[in-house]
Amino acid sequence: MVYLHVPFCRSFCTYCDFYSEIACRGRDAQLFEAYTDAVCAEASRRRDEIEATRDLDTLYIGGGTPSVLPLPLLRQMAAHILTGGVPPELVEFTIEVNPEDIVERGPEYIRGLLGLGVNRVSMGVQSLDDGILHWMNRRHDAAHARQAFRILRGAGVDNVSVDLIFGLSQLSLQTLDATVSEILEWRPEHISAYQLSIEEGSALGEMVRHGRYIEAPQEQCAAQYALLCERLRAAGYVHYEISNWALPGREAVHNSAYWARHPYVGLGPGAHSFDGTTRSWNNSILPPQQAATAPGNRATLGIVRGGTASEAQRWGRAQRDVSGGSWPLRGGYETLxxxxxxxxxxxxxxxxxxxxxxxxxxxxxxxxxxxxxxxxxxxxxxxxxxxxxxxxxxxxxxxx
Ligand code: SF4
Structure with a gap:
């Protein structure tokens, strides 16, 4: 059971505090290659640990935004982790994608993913309201999300999970209901709906601190959650975890194993691992406090202007860390x-x-x-x- 963290995003979303770095396909080809080499080396080094978790054979590539990576690099890493081919006992191989990448790359890319052994795609839709998506600083709009879903289905993906977010103060019940109605027409196999949380390292955390965003009252969030529960139940989805619904038999195997405390190996910067008694984690490319307050994060909100020079310096440092071998290092561990x-x-x-x-x-x-x-x-x-x-x-x- 392996989780691979891809710590790259094309921009930062307002609410997000996941460990990630701004990267784009044209500019950062070298960094992506260095990262891929480092992941392959880590997978080789930790082969015994990976084998020890193979009684449940799943691979989950998450992020960040894995779909920023070109197919050959994903292929290289998957081949390394799965030691050559796709083992027949591989139960689930999920990759997270963002709609704009799917639209830009098209069905060829998706067929390529299926060729690697991917059998489940998790797509960050979040909302089908363009105003909400713009506020979230997502790169896609509702039309992109629709198109991306059609591309996934057209290319033959028969297990799709859609991520949604609720609990925003500016999200009305009607708007959420409209999003849910359309998602239900798509009939994805799996739906995750997460309540917006205010994380300190996120741009949203800054907005709250400066009085530019007021958290939604709990009653409003509760009403939105109740709407989700009701609509998804009526549509035949099983509510099998607080934030997760699935059509019968389509529950996420990998994530369910986390909740059952199954051991897993986390590869890549910032990834966590668990061997049954000890939780350990890799360091990130940048120290967490630098990553959390990085100029790119604030620049997306217009709080800091002219962050380009600092961003370039950041990148220089990240590039050196990866290429120079100071990543990945085991960041620490905690025995329970x-x-x-x-x-x-x-x-x-x-x-x-x-x-x-x-x-x-x-x-x-x-x-x-x-x-x-x-x-x-x-x-x-x-x-x-x-x-x-x-x-x-x-x-x-x-x-x-
Ligand atoms: S939510 Fe946005 S910033 Fe966070 S990992 Fe996903 S794409 Fe990147």
Whole structure:
């Protein structure tokens, strides 16, 4: 089970604090190649770890924006990780893409991805309202998203996941409903809907700090979440994790294994790994504090003007780090105590419809939660009912 992090985006989205660097196809060919070589070297070096997680054979290429990378480089990395060909036991091979890349690159690129063994594509649509997409600083509009979805289907992708975002203060129920209606017409196999969160390192965090964005009230977010739950249930989607819905049998295998605490190997800058007891992580190309406050991030909002020179310096540094071998280095690790592992199992398991074994929780706390409906029992397992998932953080805090 391998996760590969591609730390490149063509621009930064307003809300995002994922580790990524601004990169574009024309300018950064050398950096992409150096990155690919470094990933292949890391995969070779960590071959034993990869083999040890192969009882569940999945590969997930996420980011950042993996679709900024040209096909030959993706092919090189996939071949290295999968040691040559696509093993017959490979259960799921997902790649994240952005609509604008799919539209620009066309069906040829998608057929190329399928040729690498990709059997699931996750596309960041976020909304089908152009005003919302513009505010998010996405590079695509609704027309691009529609076209990209058609290209994916036309090229033969039969397992597509669509990402949406809700919980924006300027998002009305009507606008969300219109987006959901159209997405349901597309009938993707999987839908993820994440509530907007204000992250400190993001441009949105800056906007909040300067009073340029007011967070949506919880009641508004709850109403939007309820709408998603209702519309997707009615359309036959199974709500199998707080933020994830799938047509029956199309649940994400790789992500489900994270929630079940299956070991995995994370390759690439900033990627995390888990061997069953120890969580470890790679360093990023830039130290996190530099990445978080990098000029490109603020420049996209117009807070900083003339960031080009600094961006070039940043890139020079990133290029040196990758080519000069100071990446990837293991950034650190944390071995979980038995108590921490149990808490993690409760926390991750109760995010899912499957829940957790009853014996995992403190019996008194579990009894109280069962009595007032915060938990329900199915066989010998406990779970949070769907109508309480929106307040699951409070429930989890009480239980752990
Ligand atoms: S949300 Fe935007 S900035 Fe964040 S990883 Fe995706 S494309 Fe890049």
């Amino acid at each position: 105590s038995a108590a921490e592992a149990r808490e993690e199992e409760i926390f991750l398991g109760l995010r899912t419809a499957r829940g957790i074994p009853e014996g995992l929780c403190d019996p008194e706390k579990a009894a109280a939660a069962l009595a007032d409906g915060r938990l329900v029992r199915t066989g010998d397992r406990l779970r949070i009912p769907e109508d309480r998932w929106f307040v699951s953080d409070d429930i989890l805090t009480d239980l752990i």
